[in-house]
Amino acid sequence: MRLILMGPPGAGKGTQAKVVAEHFGVPAISTGDIFRANVAGRTELGQEAQRYMDAGEYVPDEITNAMVRDRVNLPDAEPGFLLDGYPRTLAQVDELDDMLAELGTKLDAAVSLAADQDELVKRLLKRAEVEGRTDDTEEVIRRRQEVYNEQTAPLIKVYDERGLLVEVDGIGEVDTVTQRIFDALETQD
Template sequence: MSARLVLLGPPGAGKGTQAARISERLGVPAISTGDIFRANVAEQTELGRRAQRYMDAGEYVPDEVTNAMVRDRLAQRDAADGFLLDGYPRTADQVAELDGMLADAGTELTAVVELTADTDEVVARMLRRAAEQGRPDDTEVVIRRRLEVYAEQTAPLADRYAGRGLLLRVDGLGGIDEVTERIMGALASRLG
């Protein structure tokens, strides 16, 4: 099934879990910027070497490198009939870049799914995950700051996509199967 999707939502909303499930249901690759970075670094590509310098310094990888990696990934054969992007775009500039990539390919987005979640519930979920995975750096203060950064930088993209008629807001809280079914139900009208 052809579907070109973006998955948005705050840290801890379950994007990674749902991306894998939705991509399997639709038969399109789930493409995460984190996976793209790791693959390029592992393969020692030119872009991977450039990204590694920033990551080693604890800095954000610049848009030009991220955009180039995403462009390269979307050009691969398995993404020809669709994809689900998780973690990209994160900024208004990246939205414009993605629009350009899709225009160059003669396609457009099918939908943008935003997983919504109550902040306190997300914090509790992430604190449990940090304890289970032995991640002492994921304190409540750090988690709340990550959620603030998301709200400041990425959440406005939802409004932009809503203005274009592409946004589908889905409650991300509840059981994994329940959330998957909500997403598939919301997408049903777009996938015809």
Template sequence: MTRLLLIGPPGSGKGTQAARLSARLGIPAISTGDIFRDNVRGGTELGVLAKSFMDRGEYVPDSVTNDLVRDRLAAADADSGFLLDGYPRTAEQVRTLDEFLATRGHSLDAVVQLTADEDETVSRLLRRAAEQGRTDDTEDVIRHRLEVYARETAPLIDVYASRGVVVSIDGLGSMDEVTDRIVDALGGLGIDGKAA
């Protein structure tokens, strides 16, 4: 049973590595973005509430996000482990996740921090924006997103580092190289990602 959090700046390859690690470890990759979309599509009570904030261009409050994630983590496929991508993002969300896991006698096994050179990350995101026709992803907007990530996420990394569960991985290189680095680092924590 493996419970992981994948954290890193925009453009560091989190989505790609989450999918690869999910397949290797045989655990679901749980993304808050996917949870929001699934609940909105399904017309659930929480989905309707989340949509009301998203439609106004506002962040979904911690209380709603926490409820959605708790509901998803309670699903049967997450019993044997999970990989979180995009949650927790605030100190309040860290507390809520800790409490939820504690009620089940669990905690996170590892926090995989993907790091990347800022200029390379900006170049990567600008290429992706051009390929996807996303004209709103300008260099200024991307650099602002990176600043927000650094300001809001750094304290969370420190919290988990104090627990000795953070492995810091260079997110630049080929997909295979980065996956191998993560698997090797997890192996150092006793988490086997090579057998799957």
């Protein structure tokens, strides 16, 4: 199973990615987790990524693409993977298409979690308080929502036109949303 999990910041992608990937026995590949690990490790990439993340902007494609290419080529991703937070731009869609072609495979589905923007802001502010996340101020959260709408939302149209889009209501209890994802994937086949 090769999936993309899309949705605005705070829609629950990270939570759902872990559960769905485990269900299918594939790794959940999260660019956010990779960026945070690099930031915590104070790597050169991490420091560069931190500047963009602190401003609520996306890390440039060339850094992200190289990182994802390396990750999907690891042995544990051979039977499949779930991408959380990638692709985020139309250019990254093209890059992912190239990666998949090189691997001789294709995507099975693109799952889009839909959620109300004000609900997401509340979620992220609460998470910032609980987890002490410095990148989750209300101003930065709202900017990340704008960036998502400008750059990532057009991907929904691309994957819909390819017949790969599965839209799921992302608001509700974790188990409820997970079941919605599995139900939607079953009807998509």
